[in-house]
Amino acid sequence: MSPAFLLTTPVVVVTPGTGVVCTLAAGPSHGRRAGVVAAPGSPGLVLRRGAVFTALTLVVFAAYGMDAAAVRDRLTARPRIMTGVRRVFAVCFAGPGARTAVA
Template structure:
C-alpha cells in the first residue's frame, strides 16, 4: 500500500468534520459504547459514497450542478438541525438520557450514518482521490478501488472510535459541571453551524 495514500487518508480522517464533532458529542453525552456506535455509523455512511464513485454516480453529480446542490442543501439543513438539537437539553448532549440499550445505539449509529451520507464532498473525494492510486495497467481496478475504500473505512472507524473513547473518558468531569456542559452544548452547536456554512459555500 502506497504510503502517500495512507498519510493523505489519515490526515483527511483525523481532521475535524461533522462526523468527528458528532462522535465527540456522543461520547461525552452517552459514554464509550455510544461513541463507538457513532464511529460505526459514520464509517458505514462512507459506503454509499464509495459505491457512487465506483458506479459513476459521483461523476454525474460532479457534472450536474443541480444534483450536487440538492444534496448539499439537504446536508446543510441536517447540520443546522443537528446544531438546534445539540442546544436542546434533551438533544445530542443529553447527559441524563444515557440509555445503553440497543435501540439507543442504533439511533446513534443511524444519525451518524445520515450525517456522512448527506455530505456530497465525500463522493467527490472518492471520485477525485482514489483513481490517483489505480494504475492504468491495473488488471482489476474495481477490486483495487474496493481495497482502497476499505482501508479508508477501517482507518475512519479506528480514529473515530478513539475520538469517542477519549470523549467518554472525560465525560464525568463534564457531567459534574453544568457550566461546562452548557459551554460544550454551545460549542458543538456552533461547530455544526460552521460546518454547515462551509458546506453551503463549497463548490464542486
C-alpha cells in the first residue's frame, strides 16, 4: 500500500456518507445501543445500493451497445452514406497528420 493510500483512507472513512445518515438516525431515535448496532448494517446498505447502481449501469451500457450495432447496420447498408463517413474520417486524420509532418 502506498503512503498516499494510507493517508487518503482515513479521510474517506470519516467523510459522511450514506452509512453515517443511517447510523446517526438510529442513535438519537433509539439510543446508544441502536446506534452501535446500526454501524455494521451501514456497509450492507451501501453494498446493496452499489449493486443496484452496477446493475442499472450494465443495463444502460448493454442498450448503448445494441443501439450502436443497429446504427452500424443502417449505415453500412447505405453506400453513399458510408462514402461520406469515410471522407469525413479521412479529413479528420489528414489535418493532424499534416500538422505532424510540418512540425
